[in-house]
Amino acid sequence: MQVSQRVHYGLRAMTELAKAYGNGPVSLAEIAEAERLPAGYLEQLAMPLRRAGLIEGRRGLHGGYELAVPPADVTVGAVVRALDGAxxxxxxxxxxxxxxxxxxxxxxxxxxxxxxxxxxxxxxxxxITLAELCTTSCAEPAVTFIPPEQIQRLGAKDPCSIAG
Known part of the structure; x- marks a missing residue:
């Protein structure tokens, strides 16, 4: 089984909203920048997440999206089902x-x-809730990011072949 890109990106966006919970809406551009995701793709994910009651949108100058419920009440399963179904x-x-x-x-x-x-x-x-995800894994990255130019200097064609 493989998780769809839709779910992977959606969960990353939801963790950004969870980290910002209680501080007002976050724009899709801010989420895209923080997670290095295409903003246009995030727009497509917002609608099913809204329909599922997981996020709310606000229009205007200081608009954006925020979680509709506390991060402790949103499970990864709910995000998966909202974006890809069961x-x-x-x-x-x-x-x-x-x-x-x-x-x-x-x-x-x-x-x-x-x-x-x-x-x-x-x-x-x-x-697994968004709150748990953010407190356990948002504190430090699970892997170290290696920039593409460094991968090329190491002579690896497949980034997954580089041992840490």
Whole structure:
């Protein structure tokens, strides 16, 4: 399973809003700059996050976005579902799936494995709040950023191949 770019960027934007909670709205341009994300893409993410009741927007000179509820009340799972829908590693576990529409339903042995994976992922995502994310991981980066020019000087074509 891979997290979509939409969710990855959306969660990064939400952590910026969580860090600014209680200090007024933050513009998408500020979030884009802080997280090095395209502002235009963030605009696309704002609508589903608003519809889910996770953020509120304010217009005007000092406008922007802010969390609609405290960071401790927003789970990573809620952000994922707002942006991509429910996590489902296989089609038969999606909300849209009609039971019985697969001829393998009565005899499928692997579905139970994927159901357990889905339930485990949901449990983990729903157990982490934006507040927790910011207090545990925003204090220091998980990895050290290596600028592209330094990667080139090291002669690596794949940045992931550089050992720290």
């Amino acid at each position: 996590v489902a590693p296989v089609v038969c576990l999606t909300v849209e799936y009609v039971p019985g529409s697969c001829e393998r339903d009565p005899v499928c042995l692997s579905r139970s494995v994927w159901k357990r994976v889905k339930d485990s992922v949901d449990r983990v995502l729903d157990s």
